[in-house]
Amino acid sequence: MTAPLRAKQAITDKCVDFCCQDLRPFSVVSGEGFKSLAQELINIGSTFGRVPVASVLPHYTTVSKVCTEKAEVKRSLLIEQVKKALGSGCDVAMSTDMWTDDYRKMSYIAITCHFTDTDFNLFGKTLTTAVFPAEDAKTGKNIRRELVRLLVNRFGLEPSSLSRIVWVTDRGSNIVKALEPYKRLSCLDHVINTVLRHGLD
Structure with missing residues (x-):
């Protein structure tokens, strides 16, 4: 299954916004870590529907703590x-x-x-x-x-x-x-x- 063109265009726009607003290099969207995160978010959306992103994404301190533990x-x-x-x-x-x-x-x-x-x-x-x-x-x-x-x-x-x-x-x-x-x-x-x-x- 592939996403329609309009969905891809919307994602491209969001990637541009992400890179510009958070001052990240454009290449970040090609990274394996970013693609793995994006896939997990898609999987959660397909399982639980349109949930608020704030209820899914962790606080940055949690990310830091788990990173240290791992x-x-x-x-x-x-x-x-x-x-x-x-x-x-x-x-x-x-x-x-x-x-x-x-x-x-x-x-x-x-x-x-x-x-x-x-x-x-x-x-x-x-x-x-x-x-x-x-x-x-x-x-x-x-x-x-x-x-x-x-x-x-x-x-x-x-x-x-x-x-x-x-x-x-x-x-x-x-x-x-x-x-x-x-x-x-x-x-x-x-x-x-x-x-x-x-x-x-």
């Missing part, structure tokens, strides 16, 4: 997979980077992990994005302390297992210094970028 569940499952990989003797690759939000003057540190299971299926996930302590300078020592705090204190990895993590990072001096006690490889994309930039300059 993220914690997924992160817990991911951590168990990482622990299992490390426990089975497999090396786990991780990457980390930092950046600063110049508007709010807040710095962030992110950790992603990559590993294979016993069937050689590759997993690659963002483990966390955390606020870097504002009172700490971004020295190698402080970065290392924050990485250990996140991996050991927050996520429960064994301190001894950190020696089996292979880090892939850019060649920033503070990141290189932070990971001196561990295995670290330079990101090839960053190396090529540096070579090309200096070569073209």
